[in-house]
Amino acid sequence: MHIPFCRSKCPYCDFYSLRADDSTKEQYVNVLKNRITAEMSKIPCKADTLYIGGGTPSVLGAENLGKIVKSALPFLTSDAEITVECNPFGLSEDFFKTLAFYGVNRISMGLQSANDGERRALGRLSDSETVKKAVKNAQKSGIENISLDVMLGIPCQTEKSLAGTLDFCVSLGVPHISAYILKLEEGTVFYNKQASLSLPDDDAVADLYLQACETLEKNGIMQYEISNFAKSGYESRHNLKYWNCEEYLGLGPAAHSFLNGKRFYFERDLNAFLNNAKPIQDGDGGDFTEYAMLRLRLTDGLLNSEAEKRFGHKIPDEMIKKSAVFADNGLMEISETGIRLTRKGFLISNSILAEIL
Numbered sequence: 001m002h003i004p005f006c007r008s009k010c011p012y013c014d015f016y017s018l019r020a021d022d023s024t025k026e027q028y029v030n031v032l033k034n035r036i037t038a039e040m041s042k043i044p045c046k047a048d049t050l051y052i053g054g055g056t057p058s059v060l061g062a063e064n065l066g067k068i069v070k071s072a073l074p075f076l077t078s079d080a081e082i083t084v085e086c087n088p089f090g091l092s093e094d095f096f097k098t099l100a101f102y103g104v105n106r107i108s109m110g111l112q113s114a115n116d117g118e119r120r121a122l123g124r125l126s127d128s129e130t131v132k133k134a135v136k137n138a139q140k141s142g143i144e145n146i147s148l149d150v151m152l153g154i155p156c157q158t159e160k161s162l163a164g165t166l167d168f169c170v171s172l173g174v175p176h177i178s179a180y181i182l183k184l185e186e187g188t189v190f191y192n193k194q195a196s197l198s199l200p201d202d203d204a205v206a207d208l209y210l211q212a213c214e215t216l217e218k219n220g221i222m223q224y225e226i227s228n229f230a231k232s233g234y235e236s237r238h239n240l241k242y243w244n245c246e247e248y249l250g251l252g253p254a255a256h257s258f259l260n261g262k263r264f265y266f267e268r269d270l271n272a273f274l275n276n277a278k279p280i281q282d283g284d285g286g287d288f289t290e291y292a293m294l295r296l297r298l299t300d301g302l303l304n305s306e307a308e309k310r311f312g313h314k315i316p317d318e319m320i321k322k323s324a325v326f327a328d329n330g331l332m333e334i335s336e337t338g339i340r341l342t343r344k345g346f347l348i349s350n351s352i353l354a355e356i357l
Contacts, residue, residue, distance in 0.1 A: 001032060001050070001068060002252030003057040004270055007089075010123040011189035012151075012182060016254035016268040017055040024270075029064045031274050033071040035251050040075035043249070043259075048077045049238035053108075058086040062095045066102035073103060081106055081145075081237040088134035089126040096141035106145040106236075107138050108178075113151060113161070114168035121155045128168060135172045145234060147176035152212060153205035154182050155197050162208055166215045175234035179212045180227050181205060206347050213343055226297050226346045243298050245291040258285045289357050292319070296353060301333075301340025315339060322356040 005025060006017040020028070040047070050072050057065060065084055076082070083106040084099060096107070113119050114128040131148075138146055148169050152162070169177055182199075184191045200208065213223055221229045225243060228236065241248050250257045253273045256265040263282040266273055288311050295302045304314040315338060323339050326332040331345035331352060341349055 001036070001052045001072075002250065002255040003028075003052060003054040003060060003085075004253050005054065005059050006056045007059060007087075007125065008123065009189075012122060012154075012185070014185035014188055015055065018270065020270075025060055025064065027274060028270070029060065029067055031276075032068060032251060036068070036071045036075070039249060039251065040072070043075070046075055046077045047072075047080065047249075049081045049241065050076060050083070051238040052084045054085055056087045057084050058091060058095075062098035065104070066098055069099075069102045069104060083108055083236075083238060085110070086134070087125070088131040091134040091137060093137040093140050096138045096143055100141045100143055105143060106147070107143055108147045108149070109134060109138075111148040111150060111165070111169070113154065113157070114165040115157075115161045118154055118157060118161060122151065132168075132172065135174065139173075145176070146172075146174045147178055147236070148172075148174050150177060150179045150212065152179055152181045152208045153200050155199055157200060157208065159208065159211055162211060163215070166212060170216075170219045170221070175221070175231040176236065177216055177221055177229045178227055179209070179216075179229065181209060209347060210343065223343070224299050226349060243294050245286055245294045247286075256282075261286055293353050293357060296339075296341055296349070299340065301338050303338040305337070307338075319356055326352055326356070 002016070004017050005020050005028075007019070009017065050069065052065065052068060060068075069082060080103075082104045084104050085108045087110055099107075109131065110124070111128075111131050112122050112124060114131070116127045119127065135146060135148075150165055150169065182190075184194050190197060213229075216229045217223060221231055223229050224235050225239070228239065230236070240246075245258075247258050247260070249259055250265070253266050253270050254268045257263065257279065261284055263285040264279040265282055266277065266279050269277070288307070291307075291310065292302050292315075295306070302315060308314050320334060320339065323332050323334055326345060327334050331342055331348070333340050333342060341352065345352055
């Protein structure tokens, strides 16, 4: 479920979001609730994950978020993973207790950096102490499954400052970390003023990425996807749907879906969604090439057994042959079970995937 509202726009963000008054937010919640009931009633099975992302879902307030979750509960399994993305600014223990009451059992929180200078450069409204309080409040409410977002390759970031951020995450005892490399998206403030940004060069960013991987794994937070790390049993069940090329329903402006073998999405237009706009069809999905691309984001890689189960054939010989060139350079590994990218291979995954697929 996409919540397209934010208090302010971060200079690096390309997601669809805007400011809105309380009346618009309330209208959106009601429309979203109705769309959940209408669309999920057509599906003959229950979902086992619900992800409320944004934008900044927490700007709706706990009760509005609870109403969304409540409307979805009849269509969810009893053990569903229910995640809400939150900006840590102003989140009390009562906020999280209310979410927990409605069934939320996972929080994804935007840290980006524990260095307050870096946070200000990223347009974040709160300091690291506020993030710490928000995490502690969530834990006190009984929600222990918490993920923190960390950004790599941001202005003025060094190995020392990243070490401080990673130590901060580990000290809070959170079981999941998402560590993303900053990408300058066209149309963002950062893209328009990139010449004046003090950004690490490509080699430095690669070192920061490898540092994050090694530090987190030393602390038992193991890499399972290019940008994601978790303690055992805390891997994001929802995001694994995407990487395993499984089906999902997305609702809200800019939300994408993959359902019944078809891909479709809603346009980036709040008013259109509020006025019951139909999604835009985006063709078929789930063929072998797409499946292979997504699976190779995972540390497990592309497995012969899973490919054969799903498509009736193992990894094609031509693909193995092309992968061998990268394996010779330490960027991939080939075994009887399948193929996978190494950690260094993850750094140039787009280029590798374009070659072997």
